[in-house]
Amino acid sequence: DGGITQSPKYLFRKEGQNVTLSCEQNLNHDAMYWYRQDPGQGLRLIYYSQIVNDFQKGDIAEGYSVSREKKESFPLTVTSAQKNPTAFYLCASSLAPQGSGYEQYFGPGTRLTVT
Amino acid sequence: AQSVAQPEDQVNVAEGNPLTVKCTYSVSGNPYLFWYVQYPNRGLQFLLKYITGDNLVKGSYGFEAEFNKSQTSFHLKKPSALVSDSALYFCAVRDRSSNTGKLIFGQGTTLQVKP
Numbered sequence: 001d002g003g004i005t006q007s008p009k010y011l012f013r014k015e016g017q018n019v020t021l022s023c024e025q026n027l028n029h030d031a032m033y034w035y036r037q038d039p040g041q042g043l044r045l046i047y048y049s050q051i052v053n054d055f056q057k058g059d060i061a062e063g064y065s066v067s068r069e070k071k072e073s074f075p076l077t078v079t080s081a082q083k084n085p086t087a088f089y090l091c092a093s094s095l096a097p098q099g100s101g102y103e104q105y106f107g108p109g110t111r112l113t114v115t
Numbered sequence: 116a117q118s119v120a121q122p123e124d125q126v127n128v129a130e131g132n133p134l135t136v137k138c139t140y141s142v143s144g145n146p147y148l149f150w151y152v153q154y155p156n157r158g159l160q161f162l163l164k165y166i167t168g169d170n171l172v173k174g175s176y177g178f179e180a181e182f183n184k185s186q187t188s189f190h191l192k193k194p195s196a197l198v199s200d201s202a203l204y205f206c207a208v209r210d211r212s213s214n215t216g217k218l219i220f221g222q223g224t225t226l227q228v229k230p
Binding site: 006031033041043044090092102104105 | 119124147149151156157158159160161164166205209215216217218220221222223
């Protein structure tokens with residue numbers, strides 16, 4: 001899982017509560033990404049950030065928010081507006097993404113269960 | 116629309132036999148191509164990538180993949196499977212013209228290697 005840490009590994013929340021997932025990297029990567037994984041659907045991009053203090057929506061951003069105040073950190077908040085938040089969340093990072101063949105490195109993931 | 120297809124949900128192979136996990140893509144131009152592996156409740160691990168040059172790419176743990184431009188395929192192969200290769204495999208592509216670094220993932224193929 002390289003130099004990317006995600007915490008906690010398992011997270012349980014009641015419906016209607018916001019929850020923040022942590023992602024930290026020590027790889028000195030500029031770009032960071034959040035993906036959601038559901039069984040049989042591969043990975044879907046939630047948000048990404050190419051530089052500090054800047055981020056863009058991915059394919060399924062509704063109900064999620066992020067911040068990028070430091071190069072090393074890219075926390076994801078799952079809000080009460082997310083209709084089906086139970087999933088496995090993966091954070092990734094890479095060197096400069098523009099037009100590059102750099103691979104993404106993934107963290108170990110956080111499994112969120114909302115009841 | 117850009118997409119990646121992994122036509123087999125599961126591939127079963129006996130230990131010691133060769134294995135192939137299939138991937139085809141629909142992306143404009145010449146994309147960057149990647150294979151990742153995921154063990155249960157873990158993040159994704161990078162296996163190999165195609166950027167340019169030789170169509171046969173060698174990667175980690177004895178895996179290789181062959182890029183076929185005319186068939187828009189990037190099949191993952193290994194000459195002799197190990198039980199420890201049993202995992203979930205993802206093919207991913209990135210449009211070279213993209214400035215986001217966004218990866219498009221297939222839905223994943225479960226590889227089961229039996230002793």
